[in-house]
Amino acid sequence: MFNLLSILEIFSPTESFALVACSLANLSFSACSLANLSFSACSLANLSFSACSLANLSFSACSLANLSFSACSLANLSFSACSLANLSFSACSLANLSFSACSLANLSFSACSLANLSFSACSLANLSFSACSLANLSFSACSLANLSFSACSLANLSFSACSLANLSFSACSLANLSFSACSLANLSFSACSLANLSFSACSLAILSFSACSLANLSFSACSLANLSFSACSLANLSFSACSLANLSFSACSLANLSFSACSLANLSFSACSLANLSFSAFSLANLSISAFSLAILSFSAFCLANLSNLSFSAFSLANLSFSA
Structure with a gap:
């Protein structure tokens, strides 16, 4: 068994060194620099890092468990076919990290900055983020489940062919996010701001929004079902070739929304x-509207179905136009 501390004493941080089929356990690092190391088929467990710098490290077919990082900088790290479990990060900076065919579970991040991270064919489960900044992250063919975000900023994130389930966002800012061929289910947003988000060929189901602001969102060829909005502001949203069903809005403001070739039912x-x-x-079907104000609406080439199932109570209508 190798002793990593002895290795660092012998090799300079600028020199490359490879560890194969090694086990590192019950080690603590304080104010250390670890660079240019590669790990293959290794096990790292019960390690703690404080005020450390980790750079240009690569991990292949490794297991990392019960690791803690405090006030550390992690840059230019790559993980392939690795398992990461029970890791905690506090006041850390993570930049230029790549994950391929990895499993990440039971990870916690507090007051951290995560930038320029890429995930491909990965599983992320039971992760929590508090007061973190996440920017320029990309996810491809990934599964994200049971993640929670509190007082976080998420910007310039892209998701392709991903599954997102059981995610919660509280007092977060989400901007410039793109979703393509994704499934989003059982997501909750409270006191959040969502801006400049795009969805293409996605399925969104069982999402709840409370006291949120949604602006400049676009949806193309998407299915939206079982969504609820309470005390929210929705502005500058566009829907093209979408299906919207079982949506409820309470005490909300909706402005500058456009719908093209869409089906709207049970709203x-x-x-x-x-x-x-x-x-x-x-196409509109099964709509219920109570105590509302409608102003400056235009309808072109539309179909109203199940008129007996449309109800209007205590409302104001102004500046409506209908064509064909």
């Missing part, structure tokens, strides 16, 4: 304001 609005909405080549 309910209570104490809402709807302004500057446009509908083109759409």
Whole structure:
């Protein structure tokens, strides 16, 4: 068995060194620099790092468990076919990390910065983020489940062919995120700001939004079902070739929304304001509207179905136009 501390005493941080089929356990590092090391088929367990710098490290077919990082910098690290479990990060900076075919479970991040990270064919489960900044992250063919975000900033993230389930966001800012061919289910947002998000060929189901602001979002060829909005502001949203079903809005403001070639069914609005909405080549069915204001709406090439199932109570209509 190798002693990593002895290795670092012998080799300079600028020299490359490879460890194969090694086990490192019950070690602590304080104010250390670890660089240019590669690990293959290794086991790392019960390690603690404080005020350390880790750079240009590569891990292949490794197991990392019960590791803690405090006030550390991690840069230019790569992980392939690795298992990472029970890791904690506090006041750390993580940059230029890549993960391929990895499993990440039971990880916690507090007051951390995560930038320029890429994930391919990975599984991420039971991760928590508090007061963190996440920027320029990409996810491809990944599964993300049971993740929680509190007081976090998420910007310039891309998701392709991913599954996102059981995620919660509280007091977070989400900006410039793109989703392509993704499935999003059982997500909750509270007191969040969502801006400049795009969704293409995605499925969104069982999502809840409370006291949130949603602006400049676009949806193309998407399915949205079982979504609820309470005390939210929705502005500058566009929907093209989408299906929207079983959506409820309470005490919300909806402005500058456009719908093209969409199907809308089983939607309910209570104490809402709807302004500057446009509908083109759409179908409406089973809508319930109570105590609302409608202003400056345009309808073109539409179909109203199940008129007996549309109900309107205590509302105001102004500046509506209908064509074909």
